[in-house]
Structure formats: C-alpha cells, structure tokens
Amino acid sequence: MLRRLARPDPRMTPSPPATPHSLGEIAAAIGADLVGDGALPVRGVAEPATARADDLAVAIEPVALRLLAGSAARAALVVEDAVPPRVLSGYLSARRPRHALALLLRLFDRPAQPPGGVHPTAAVEPSARLGEGVSVGAFVYVGDGAEIGRGTVLMPHVTVGAGARIGADCRLHPGARVGERVTLGDRVIVQPNACLGADGFSYATPDAGSIETARASGRITARNTEIVRLNSIGTVVLGDDVEIGANATIDRATLGATTVGRGTKIDNLVLVGHNTAIGDNCLIAGQVGISGSCRIGDRVVLAGGVGIADHIAIGDDAIVMAGSGVGRDVPAATVVAGFPAMPRDEAFAQHANVRRLGQMLRDIAGLTKRVRRLESGPDEGER
Amino acid sequence: MLRRLARPDPRMTPSPPATPHSLGEIAAAIGADLVGDGALPVRGVAEPATARADDLAVAIEPVALRLLAGSAARAALVVEDAVPPRVLSGYLSARRPRHALALLLRLFDRPAQPPGGVHPTAAVEPSARLGEGVSVGAFVYVGDGAEIGRGTVLMPHVTVGAGARIGADCRLHPGARVGERVTLGDRVIVQPNACLGADGFSYATPDAGSIETARASGRITARNTEIVRLNSIGTVVLGDDVEIGANATIDRATLGATTVGRGTKIDNLVLVGHNTAIGDNCLIAGQVGISGSCRIGDRVVLAGGVGIADHIAIGDDAIVMAGSGVGRDVPAATVVAGFPAMPRDEAFAQHANVRRLGQMLRDIAGLTKRVRRLESGPDEGER
C-alpha cells in the first residue's frame, strides 16, 4: 500500500546518467599520463573491489593498488611510477593523485540538481529577491528582504532569515540555518543542519564573577548570582568558496561581523565563536572549537578536535595538530601540538621524556643506593 | 486567546495509558525473581523519590535503594541480594539489573506513536515508495525514488533525499537528514537533527601543501594557495538496528560507502568521516570523532570524546577510554587510553610517574648535594 500526496516536483530528480568519457579524454581533463587504450569508454568511477568492467578503478593508495589484481575494471587511476599488477586495457598515472581524483570526481559527480524554480510547498516572503535560476526546495523559508543570488540551490527545509544575502551558485543542504542579515559569498556550500548566525555565548556579571576572582588570585571568592546577557547585534559574513560542515555553528558577532575568508573549508561540528575572524583558504577539521574574538590568519590548518581560547591570534600558514589546546598566540608558519600547545618539536620531546620516566625512577633509585654506599665508606662499599 | 490552523492530525497523539501489569507478570517478562505479592497491580515505573503507590520503583543503585525507605511505592526492582530497607508489598530481584530495567522500560514506554498515513502537510514525491503502515509526519519531505520500508515512522521535518532507501520499522526523529541514495537497514533509530550523507571533508592541493611539507620535514615550506574539493559521489549504508544520536554526522564516501554495521549504537554529536567502515555492535559515545578511511572492528567501544586519526584500524572488541587520541592501529581486545593512546596499563603508569615528578626533583637535588659533599672529601662531608 502506497500513500502520498500528489505533489510532483519534477525539479528534484537526480541527474541523468553521465555519458561515458573515453580514457584519453579523462587523461586530458585531469592532467594525468595515459598508458594503453585511450579510446576505452569509461562510464563510472569506483573502488577496485566494487568496480564494474566499464568503471575507472581508483587505486592511488597501496592497498587499493593490490586489490586491482582482482578487480573487474579494465582501467585505473594510479600514482606516478606505480606498476598496476595486471594487464589493464589502460591506466592513468598522476603525479598528484588526490588532485587528479578531485578533477575526476567532478566529471562523474551526479548531485540531485534541481533546476530553477520554487517548490510549491516553499514559503518566500514577497520582499525577498531570488536571482535567475535559483532553486528553492520543499518547505524552504526565505525571510523578508533576503536576497538569493542566481543559480543558488536551497535544498528542502532550509531557513533564510530576514535580510540575509546569499551569493550566486551556492548550495545550502537540508536544514541549514542562515540567520537574519547573515551574508554569504558566491559558490558557498553549507552542509545539512549547519547554523550561521546563532547568538554568541557572551555574558557579564554586574560585579566581579567567579572566573575573574579565580584568574586574579587562583581562588574563587565571588558567586555568579546574576548573569546578564550580551545580545549579539552583529552578523556573520562568509567569503566566496567557503564550505561549512554539517551541524557546524558560526556565531554572530556582538557588533560588526564574525568572518570566514574566501576559500576556507570548515568541517562538521566545528564551533566558531562570536567576533572571530578567520582568513582565506584555511582548513578547519572536525569538532574544532574556536572561541570568541580570535584572529586566524590565511591558510591556517587546524586538525581535528583542536580547541582555541578566546582572543588568540594564529599566524598565516600555521598548523595546529589534532587535539591541541591553544592558549597563546601561534606565530606564522609554525607547527604546534599538545595541551597546552607548544612548538611541535618541543611537544614531541616532552612526550619522549615522559616515556623515559620509568627509567629515570630506576636510575635515581640506583644512584641513591650507590651514593649511600659511597657515604658509608670504602669498606662498606665492598660488602 | 488561542489561534491555530484547523489541521487536526489524529495520528500524532500519544498512546493511551498502558494497562497495568501485575508484579508477577513483570517478573516473568523481565526474568527477575519475585519476592512478595505477585498479584500487585503496577501502573508505571519511576524513581523512588517520585514514585506513586502504584508505581514500580527502580532502586538498582545504592543511593536509590536507600531512598526506597521514604518512597510511596509498594513495589521495587532491586539488585540480586539487595535487601530493600522497608516492607514493600513485593519486589523483583535481578542478577543483571540494567538488562532487567531495559526490558521493564519496554513494557512501560509510551512513545508518541503515529499510526500509518501521510500528514497533510508532508510532501512525498510521486516516484517515492512507502511501505504499509508507514507514518509520514508534518512537513516531511521524501525525495524522488526514495523507498520507505513498512512500519517506519518519519517524525516531523525529516528530509529523505532522492533515491534513499530506508528499511522497515525505523524511527527517524524530527529534523533528521537522510541524503540522496543513503541506505538504512531495518529498525534503525535516528535521533533529531542527525545528518546521514553530508559530503566528506576532503580536499587536495595542485602542488605539495603545507601539511605535506610539515610531515616530510617538520617545517612548513609550502602554502595552500589553492584548495580543490574532492566531491563525495559515494553514499552511507547503515545496517539493521543501528542507532544514531542527535546532531551526529555520518559523511558519505568519496566512492563506495561509509558503513555502520548491524546493531552499532552511536551517541550525540559524533562525527564519522568519509569512507570509514564501522563493524557490528559497537558502542560509540558522545562527541567521538572518527576521521576518514578508518576501519573499526566489531563490538568496539569508543568512550566519550575520543578522537581517531584517518586511516586507523581498531581491532574487534577493543576499548578506547574517554578523551583518548588514537594515532596508531589498536589490536583486538585491548584497552587503550591517553593522548596519544597507548595500552591502558602503560598510560596509567605514565600518569603515576608524572605525579612522582615533584619527589623526583627533590631526590635529584638531595643526591646532588650528597655527591657534592662526597666530592669535597670526608672532612668536608662531616661539617
């Protein structure tokens, strides 16, 4: 028994199957060297174990290269200088295999691509402005005065707040929340249930609070009996080509804007606090937490689970290793690690030293015994 | 003044109050030993402090057992060999009290259970297929070609992408997002706002990037001036009886599928990266982050806040203790702890050694003084 509403949405259909590319065409498109039959038709891309005869098998990691022997695929993408372990009809050899894979995936990606138009169940306020070719999915709400740039796709259940401005060719996945007055550049991708423009976590106490007394004296001599909210009357601004992960949150500024620079990629479940400014082309991995009022430079890499205290500055090109806790500014182009974070070599040396502690304890015990013997005099020592 | 739309949904009503069970019936149902009046009617289950006279008080923890003395309840569930501190009409004694409680809760659970049918506000694409008894809540969107197995409940505001396949008797809570082509087994539970099938966090640089140079040399000698996206053209596959926590995210694979095996339970705010494969019957606690391309065995336990680097393998039955950071493979049936994670005994010994550092510093200072005395000769030493 099937029941449903008679509400066809011809726009939300998956794209038709891609037309095949020849192996030679692919080589040219992704900048790889072709070995073998360039005329071979390729209909899809897959891992060696699941590839069909007309798929291009991706074997750019050693384990995948070995699996190629048992694969049905007749073509493969491999690393430069790798020797595929069986006779394929042809293969592609790439100096930068992940970059080649990125270009390859573009050829074969078939996202559910809704053509322009507003789903009959969506609600768009009359004062909102939609550019040409915009696609508004089921149950999307677009608030008063919001602007959506041409070609942008709002998947089902997206909320766009009053006065928000979204650039061209963006894709907002289901349940993404764009708060009032938040601004997105062009080609921004927002994964499902990410929140742009929630209020900052910002409070004050009328008199000195417990945190202040602990900072000043190491002791808690005040009680937070009244907590007063600082409303966030600022906004969030994302540059072009920014990507925001699923269930990530970028809080709005108290005044002005929390900003994320052009090309920066932010993973799932990341928290960016109010007033923070992130530069261009950063990579911020899953579950990172960046407190309020930080200054993150350009091309900074924050690995998974990193935490950054408020008001911290991180220089351009710096890398913070996974799980680190950053409590002091990080100079440009340095690698830091640890909790608290310190230069990587120092952190590694410290870890190595901690592993030597058992031996140190034994050495101290041995020395103590030997000194006791020496103190007891030569006769004693001989016994 | 009350205002609302006249849109009754008779299906979303809470279930009627459960009919009472006798204490003896409950004993049989949950496999506990009955002491006292088996005919006693029990209408509900509660904590000792809030239980009414006709509730069964759950007192399987010592503190609850003590509270039983002041409880209105006339019946209780206790641990085997526990002696309830006052005369109840009867009690149930269980060898595995938490397991008995699990069975007890099934008897008294009254979830808002919508009977089959599509809410008038829902939107189901004509090509989607709904099994018998499927319940589709308010504002649910079911995309083109999606299949929903019989008896499955989609709570309000759920999104099911084009081509997704959801098994029988699943329950998807409000705001759960199921991406295009994602597959769920039978009896899967997805908590609110969880995201299945967001894109993986996967990028490449045309030339060697900062991370690569840091790995190779410890120094950053390249800049990530261009970041190229690897589209995720794969999917997510969840086995039967999987549970996914609120606001958790399971990313789709680059190719193939990110997989979660039968019976695995994943808590809130967990991140599972692209291409990762998780085995059967794992327990993955809150805020765990599993990077891409990991292989997690069967029955693995990851405690709260654990982070796992990419391409890591964790063997069957292994346990990773809370807050650990796993940077190397973990053998089967081992317990690891620490950051970086190491065998538990080693981690505990290391912590104990660090706590001895103050004494070691004093010991070294003492030895230094004694050696100096010895070096100064016997006369010097006597002073």
Added chain:
Amino acid sequence: MLRRLARPDPRMTPSPPATPHSLGEIAAAIGADLVGDGALPVRGVAEPATARADDLAVAIEPVALRLLAGSAARAALVVEDAVPPRVLSGYLSARRPRHALALLLRLFDRPAQPPGGVHPTAAVEPSARLGEGVSVGAFVYVGDGAEIGRGTVLMPHVTVGAGARIGADCRLHPGARVGERVTLGDRVIVQPNACLGADGFSYATPDAGSIETARASGRITARNTEIVRLNSIGTVVLGDDVEIGANATIDRATLGATTVGRGTKIDNLVLVGHNTAIGDNCLIAGQVGISGSCRIGDRVVLAGGVGIADHIAIGDDAIVMAGSGVGRDVPAATVVAGFPAMPRDEAFAQHANVRRLGQMLRDIAGLTKRVRRLESGPDEGER
C-alpha cells in the same frame, strides 16, 4: 527573473530602526559616567573601525581604545579611568564595561520580532494551546496537547512534540527540536537546531559485557554480542531564563527528568546526558560533554571542551578549566584542570615539572658520571 509564492508574512519583518537616544540617556540607562555632551544623539553602536559619526563606539578593550583615534564616531564607551586618545563630543566611562555593554546592546538590539499569530504554513494540532501574543513561524509544527506560553516566539521550522510545555516569552530559533512532554520555563532561549529530549545513550548486555570485564580485571574477557536498549521514558525540564546553544543536545531521562536550573547558559554543541541535573546560573561553554547521571551544582563554570564522566558530582561555584576531563567529584568553589582533572595548582605544577624533564635527564646523567668517578677512587677522579 524573480519567482516566489504569494505568501506575505507581515509579521516576520525586522523591527523599524531604533529611534536615537541621547548620550546622556544612555549613560543613565547603563549606569555609566558621562563625560562631555549629554545631548549628543546616538543612532547605533559599533566598533571604532566601522562606526559612523552618529554611532557610539565600543572601546572597552585596549586595542579598540587605540583604534578610537581613527574612528568617525563622536562618542564612545570606555573603561573607567581610560583616557580616549582624541577629543570626542562625549564618552561614557564604566566600572564594569562588559556589564554596561550588555545593557547598551539591549537598547540597540533589533531582533526580527514577529508579532503574535500563526504563519499560514504552520501546523498546530487542535488540542495544542497557544497563549496570548504567541508567534508561530513558517513550517512550525506544534504537537498534540502542547502548551505555548504567552509572548513566546517559535521561529520557522521549530518542532514542538506532543505534550510539551513551553513557558512565556521564550524564543526558539529555527530548527530547534522540543521532544514530547519536555518542559521549558519562562524566557528560555533555544538557538537553532538544538535538540531537547532526544533519547539517552543507554544500553545493557544480558551478561557481563566487555566494559565490565575491563573494569574488573583490566582485561577484556567478554564480547558485547547482544546490546539491549534502555528506552528513555523520562523527560527534560529547563528552568526560567535558561539558554541552550546551537546544535546542543539535552537528552531525556530514563525515568524522571534531566534538568537544567534557572538562569543556566549552555553554549553550542554541548551534550548533556540522560538523568543529569544541572543547577542554577551555571555557564557551560562550547563542546562540553556531560555524561549521564551527573549532579552539577549551582553557578558552576565549565570551560570549553570539558568532558565529565557519568555519575560525577560537581560542587557549587566550582570552575573546570578548558579541555579538562573530570573523572572524580569536584568539591565546591574549587578550580580544577587537566586530564584527569585535579586542583589547578597541582595541574600547573605538574605541567611545570614536565617541562623540567629535559634538565632532569641531564642532571641524572651528570650525577651518574660523578658517582662513577667517586666509585673509581680519588686517583680516577682526578684525571
């Protein structure tokens, strides 16, 4: 080309621009000292760099104070005793500048404030009760028997489960999920996509499981071949003036209620486990994870990324520093830090000691050499 549904929602418009306040009125409203022209009209509040001539520039941090020199603003808010570096028309001097700022922001906040009424796209079950002036946004679903207090605002896409009770003057942001029977006090703020009342992460095994054997013996001697779910038949209760961050999750109790006390503020991506009770006026920062069955006192501060094991009690006014892992109870009014958490002074001493390890290794090597010399006799020692 613009396309949209003709569904005006006059209610969701931004508030009109605030009427200007005079500098003197502001001084009185926020309790700051006025220096200069009290009649100066102020139309907005901004940072020094972006302030216009009729804005009040906020310069309560040293860097902002310096920027005041180049600002267009003719008025500023500064810290008591600060000397603005240029001649303004007037300024406000505050003893507690952040508190003054909080009051200032209230004057100038212009939230999108929907007047009372139900959006035509919302679905409210007939048995639900809405108080006076309640605003129900687009695509909101209010379940059977739910009660919404007067003046409360439900932004678009909010879900309110059957039997939930929400107090007066609350604001639930887009995508917030309130589960069945969950209760909220008055003036509660729930940020986007937060989940109140997801099921607890609670399971049992019919026989001793791997975790139990590891706890008992340090070894894993059992396999979790069957995992049985404990249904959460309890609920969640939030007190008055509670705030819950974006994508945070508060799980319902097994029995009874998970509770958050009056005035407590919870940041984004925080996890509060089932059965946990949190006191009044706590501050719980981003990405904190609190396991099940914890007891958190009043006015407790948990800094970012803190993890707390299950069944832990934290005393009133305690502070847990960022990134700490709490495995033991914390006494009232103490500051703890580290993983595992310990008194702050102890944690700091331990860190300092670890940094001395390199020197200690050198000291031990030096002592070993000197003892060897002493053992070899005086002649040997002279060489």
